[in-house]
Every structure is written in structure tokens, then in C-alpha cells.
Amino acid sequence: NQNFDVKAKHSSEEALEKWRNLCGVVKNPKRRFRFTANLSKRYEAAAMRRTNQEKLRIAVLVSKAAFQFISGVAPSEYTVPEEVKAAGFDICADELGSIVESHDVKKLKFHGGVDGLACKLKASPTEGLSTTDASHLSQRQDLFGINKFAESELKSFWLFVWEALQDMTLMILGVCAFVSLIVGIATEGWPKGSHDGLGIVASILFVVFVTATSDYRQSLQFRDLDKEKKKITVQVTRNGFRQKMSIYELLPGDVVHLGIGDQVPADGLFLSGFSVVIDESSLTGESEPVMVNAENPFLLSGTKVQDGSCKMMVTTVGMRTQWGKLMATLTEGGDDETPLQ
Template sequence: MSAMTRAKLGCRIFSVHLPPNLGGYNIKIRDSCLLSVHCSRGFKGVHTSVKSITCLIPSQSTAKNWKENSAVATDDRVVMDIVQDLPCFTIDQSSLMHIVEMRSLDQLHKFGGVHGIANSLNSDVHRGIDSDDNAGISRRHEAFGTNTYSKAAGKNLFHLVWEAFDDSKLNIFLAFAMMALGFDIKSNGLMEGLYDGGSIFSAVLVVLSIVASTDFRKNRNFSENFMVSDSSPVEVMRNGKPKHISTSEVAVGDVICLKIGDQVPADGLLIEGQALRVDESSMTTTGSFHDHEIQHHDQNPFLFSGTKVTVGCARMLVTSVGMNTTRGKMLSSMSSESIEHTPLKARISRLISSIGEVGSGAAVVAFVLNLIQTKRNYNLERRKKKLKELAMVFTASSSVVSSISRNVFGVGKYISKLLKVEQQTSIGNALLGFARPPKPLLIGIPSEAGVFPVLLFIHGYLLYNSFYSQLVQHIASHGFIVIAPQLYSMAGPDTTEEINATAEIANWLSEGLQNLLPPKVQANLSKLALAGHSRGGKVAFGVALGKAVTSLKFSALIGIDPVDGVEKGKQMPPILTYNPHSFNLDMAVSIIGSGLGELRSNFLFPPSAPKGVNHKDFYNECQKPACYFVARDYGHLDMLDDDTSGLRGKATYCLCKNGESRDPMRRFVGGIMVAFMRNYLEGP
């Protein structure tokens, strides 16, 4: 008499017949004789319904004489009946995600195209999944996950208010307010002292409550915008027949039928379609449309969860569901507050901490000196005035530090979108009723309603404005409208035309920009900043120095690794005068340099930011107020997008000496720009 148990081996089900006397010697059987056999691809070639394997296992009686007796009785045999039950998938989740997320046609072809992927998932591009029973679908959910999205746990309003109080500079300010309150009560009595000093605490509480409630509302809107409904019905093919199921029931391997107005419920591959047009703005935040036409579906077969079908119809094969989709990963990464801790960020944190300590120490010293002076002064009104002035001095000294201390190096509270606008034509202007821009534009826009400052950003030499998409979105996510024109495709050494074109765009902003923005998003052109990278930095300085006339006034200027020509004496026209503090600029200036820009990448190309015409020389000619930052371990082009396509895009990786990756430098540049503009455009 033998006992039977079933064990899972890979994706096969095995029935194991065990002699009853094996329970206490070589094999320990628990939980009703459940034997789990762990093997990744065991018996992969088994195709028949039942096979048997005989294993020799000594019983307790025969084990003692194992060396003496070579024969084993039949009762000491274990018979394993291999039963093929559920299908086995020959492709894993990571490979499926890589193919779709990276739009990798090479990897897709290696697996035999869409038909090969379907076969690997035990599906059919025409019939869909053949097994429509609960066990088969559950098997797919177990292997590839369910089509549901987990909502990140948000912070409540009280938690956000408490976090706002966790600021050393704010605590010092409150301590000063407490001292002022004590002086007021002692000098003017309890009621009048509470009226004057208590107003400071009331103002602090009101401001912190407004900030916390705003953050709470933005966090809630963020979650609502990115969550995907799991109750809407979709049409799938199961066993060759159409069937309507809810979005949460969609499994990897399903063939889904899409029509106009449908939201793509999961990541997948296009099988066939008719003039399919998909709006990917909700997934890419670029506001772009992608065409998937049937005659070209082998060139662009990739579909993403959350996108919407605007034209045509199609059938798609599901490859990823739920949090494994591109949308799920975006939700997971953007909801996270943690940022990778790199050496550059560690140095930035130490620098910010040092500045805060110096500023706070200076404020304390000033307060003590002022306190000694007020003790010698018997005029109560003058003493109150001095204390209030001291509080204002402390607030101003720590304003820049407070702005940088906020998470300006990470993604901001706003969901940003990119808008591409073509340049003006006489016919287009007549049809639209307003003037299009004089040059093509890439515009970064916060998605929420509000009035936002504006930044005019000039690209580098022979670079496309699209190479700065991630930097533009980073700045826009912190509440700025970013205008990035494409000044030229080819250009010579003279930058005069670029300076004039930039001034022309600046003059167009007041009459044409608002017409391109969403109805509830307004541009505040009284808070206007100008920035440029590389040769674009030189152009920005040229406009700010009055080499072209603009109708609008710039309040802040940012040079991102600016370069004035290939070497000293060959500038056309020259911006640098090589006289210290000679720039007569009626605005605050920030210079951000790279440490590797003045080094050669190889013997074929000169340095991108050579000595004598780079960021050091620009800063030496700036007057106060001016800020200067250098990322020592990063290169001239390290603030560009992670993936710059085309011949020019590939050239950016070899023309200049680069750092280990672009993300830290891009976050550094974006964070400094946001902190700088917050203080000189929005105020502390």
C-alpha cells in the first residue's frame, strides 16, 4: 500500500507514490503528504499525459544493511507519475517589459515577432487564450501579476503640517519671535504684548497651514491623475470567441479588441489595426500622438497602458499588466519621495548644510549684538523696532537656503506637459487669429491651474531643443512655464542672428504666448527669467547686456556652462571683456559650470568649454548679486536627456568628456535653477 502526494515541478504537476514506511527516515512529509519539488525547468521536454519515474529510496530496515545488500525490494521504490496539467511559459516578465518599454524591435524579432511572443505565452493572435477556466487565468495572474494598480499611501494634512515645522531655520525664527513676545509682554503688558507678538505665531501657523493644504491637494490630484480604473469593460478573445470582462480580469496573453474611445488597459503589442492613432499624452506627459497603421505595425507595434485610442481600431496582445506596465512603474517611481543618493548630491547636501549653519550663526550673533544694544536703550519703541528688523534680517539671510532645502532636485508637485509649436507663417496666423512664434518652440507647462513665472531657455550649439526635454519638465514641475525655442539647425561662428532671434521671441511672448497655454494656466511675464546653455549661454548674456532690444524686462539670468567662442580672441561678437565685474546687468545672475567641460574627450575634438572663454570668465565679470556653482565630476553635456536620438544625439556622447551618468547633473542644474528663480522671481 503506498501513499500518494502531488508536487509542483516547474510548470508540471507530479503525482508521487510513496511507501508508507518512508515517513520518518529519508523524507519528512508534512501537511497531508504535500511534497514541494523546486526546479526551474525540470522535465521540460515531457509532452505525454502520464509518465513514471522510479526512484530507489532505502527503507529503515534496508538502510542498515545498505552496504551489504545491493538489491532493494519493490516496496522501497518511489514511483513518480508525471502529469501534464497547466501550460508552461517560455518567456519571463522582465523580457516582456524590456521589449515594450524600450520599444526594442531587435528583441521582438529574436522571439519571433508578435506571433512568437503569443506562442511563448501559450496564446494565439486569432483565438486568444484557449483556457478560459479559473485555474488557467489564475496561473497567468500568478506568473505575471494582476491588472490592478496599488495606490501609494498618501500623507494626511496633519502629517504635512508637522513636517513643515521640522525645519531648524523655522524653529530659530520662532525662538526669536518668542523672545520678542517676552519683551512685548514685559514692556506693554499681557494683552498688548500678546496682540503684537502673538501675531507672528499666527502668521506662521496660517502660512504653514496653507502650504500643507496645498501640498495635500496636489498629492491627491497626482494620485487621481495616474490611477487607472479597473472596473471598465474590455473586449477580449477567449477560445476564439469575443468576451467582455472587466479591466482587472485582463491577463498576460489576452488578445484585446480596441476601438475609438477605448483606453488601452495594459502594455502590449499591436497584432493588426486600421489607421490606428493613439494619444500617449497621459503616459509620456508630452501631449504627443503616435500612429500605428496596419502597413507599419511591424515598425511600431508597442502600446502602453492608460493611452487612449482616438482613431481606428485594432487587436493587441497583452504582455504586461498592473504595476508591471510602463504606467505602473511611472506611478511607483513618481510617487516615491526617495532620490538616489549620489556623491554629487551628498556634496550638495553638505554645502547646503554649511550655508545654513553659517547663515543661522550669523543671525544669532547679530541677534545677540542687537540685544545688547537694546538693553542700553531705554526707548521702548526703538527696542521693538530693532527686534522686528532683526527678524526680517534673519528671514532674508536664510531665504536662499530655505528654497534649496526644499526638494528642488527632485520632481516637483506639478505634473508637467510638453507642447511643440511650429513657427509663424502668414497663412497660419490668418487662420488662427493670433501670431505664431517666430521660431519653433518646445514649451514646458504645469498641468494645474495657476499663474506661473516664465523662463526663456536657449539651447547649445548645434543641439536640438528636444534634447533638453527632461530638464524642461523638471523645471516646469516646480511651477514655471519654460519656453525653449529652436533658433537654428546649422550656424556659423557669429551669434548676432541668434541674439536678434532671441529678442524677437521675447517680444512675441506678450502677444502670443497666452494663446498657446491651457485656459486655466496663465503666464506672469512680469516675472521673466532668461537662461542658456553653452553657446546659448553667450546668447542669453548678449540679450541681457542690450545687444538686442526687448520690450519685456528680465529679472534673472542663468548661464549653464556658458562659452564665448572656441578660444580667446575668436569671439563673434565678443561678450567677455576680461575686465572684472564689467557686466552692467540690472538683474541677479547665476552661473553653473562643469568641471570636465574644459578637458578633451579624445585627441580628435577640442574641449567643449575651453579655458579663457568658459564659466569662470563669465562669473569674474558679473557684479553682485551673483551665484556660482561648479559640478566638478560632470561634463559640458551631462544635463541633456538620458537618450538623445539621431546623429547629433549620438555625437553628444563622444564630443565632450562626460560624467558617469546624466541624471545627477541634470537634477543638479534643474534644482539650482529652480531655487535661484524662486528667490529672484517669486521672492522668499
């Protein structure tokens, strides 16, 4: 610490790089540095995130430009799918998503504006959804989805066993055990000549299973902690009353109240508010102020409220949202966690 200023947490990258270079030649570095940030992988992950974000930003901007180009063309006649009509709704999830993601004001007007969409969703901009009929909420969930994203699968215990076997020291011991078995059996016969070799094998298996069990239990604990971090609540109006609700319970038609610092929990449309500025840098790479009004009422999931407060009506949830697609892209290209060696 005196010479390199390496702190237990939040050390500078320069200090970590200098320390790792001086401590590079050590016995079993994979185990020694397993709780230390791998700077090269951190740089690779950061570069990959920037690349994915830039690709998505370009895709969003291109889609906006394309829809602006064709905005002069009147929307085609929309046909409500039979299953949606049978459930009592007059618009489907795909149509709602296309309206909000593309900021398509013309199509929004075609459906009667925000009030028209609320009517087609059988929701009230002031009273919110009605929870008196549980089956109706269940139908809404089946048709429009739930506000959850696909999570990466938990690695199996045997995968941790395989990773533990990749340790160089254990590989060398494995070779020694093999040689010991061959030499011992050749000189002293079976089973006396196999004792040393089998002892080494037993030691290797013991170390592997202890390491794999420890890593597997840690992965379970991290997964539980991650679930706790994701328990986010928002203020929602249902049955005319304002109440706290998990973001996972949101459905199209819900009326959500947002303030400074809140992250938009789903795609939606602005209902009312004042001086609202939305930060869309997580999607486009640039901050874009929303002039809270009939011309631009679109709020994309994952963006943050920088200033003001407002009410929004949820239109799209889960993987159908722009934020859900971004999370899927980042999951395929690399996660946000600091890589460990």
C-alpha cells in the same frame, strides 16, 4: 473682470500675469494666492516636462536605432527561468518587454511570432485567457506583475503643519510672542507676565492646526478624486466572451479591443484590425502610423488609437511597460498638475 478679463477658470496667462503684477504687494500673499495658478512654477513645470519627454524620446529613438543596428545578429538562445517554467509558461516578463519596447521583429520571429508568444503565454488569440482556474491567474499575476504604477506617497499631517508654520505673518507673531514672554516675565514675573505671550502662541497654534487640517483633508479628497478618474475600463475577451474590465485587471495574454480615441492600456502585439494609426507622441514626440501588420505589430502602452480599430494581445503590464517608465520619470522630475502657490 472689466479691466483685466480675469475669469474664474481658464483665464489667459497674459491676464493672470498682469493681474498678479498689480496685486503683487498684498498681506500674506501665500494664503491670498493659494488657489491661483503660480505662473512661474507653471512655466518651470512645463519646461521640466518637455525636458523629460525629450530625454525619453531620445532614449527611445536611440534604442530603436541600436536594435536596428544589431538586427542582423541572430537572437541568442533564450533560457526560460525555472520559476516561469514551473508555473507552466515558456517566456518571462523581461523577455516580453524587450521584444515589444525595442520593436524587435527578429526576436519575435525567434519565438514563433504572435501565435508563438500566445502559446508560450498559455493564451488564445481568439478565446483570450481562461478564468476557470483562479490559481493560474494568480500565478500569472505573480510572475508578470499587475497593471498599476507606483503612486506618490500621501503627505503626512505633520508635513502640512510644518508648511503652515512657514507663513510670514505667523513667523512675525511668533517673534512677538517670544518678546512678549521675555518682557512680561521680566517686569511682572511668572505666571502673570506670560499671559499675553502665551495667548499669542495659542492663537498661532490654533491657526496652524486649522490650516493644516483643512489642507490635509483637501489632499485626501483630491487623492480620492484622482482614483475615480483612473477607473478606466476596456473591452477584453476572456473565455471566448467579450466583456468590460478595469485596466488594472489586465494580464499578459489578455485580448483587448481598441477603437478610435482609446489609449493602449499596456504593451502588446497587434492581432487583427484595419486602418489602424497609432499616435506615439506621448513617448517619442512624433506621431507614427502603424502599418497593422506582421512587420510592425508592436503597440506601446500610453499611445492612442487615432484611426481604425484593432485587437491586441497584452504582453507587458505595470511598471515594466514603456509608459510605466515614462510615468516614473515624470513623477521624479515633476507632476502634471498646475502648480499652486
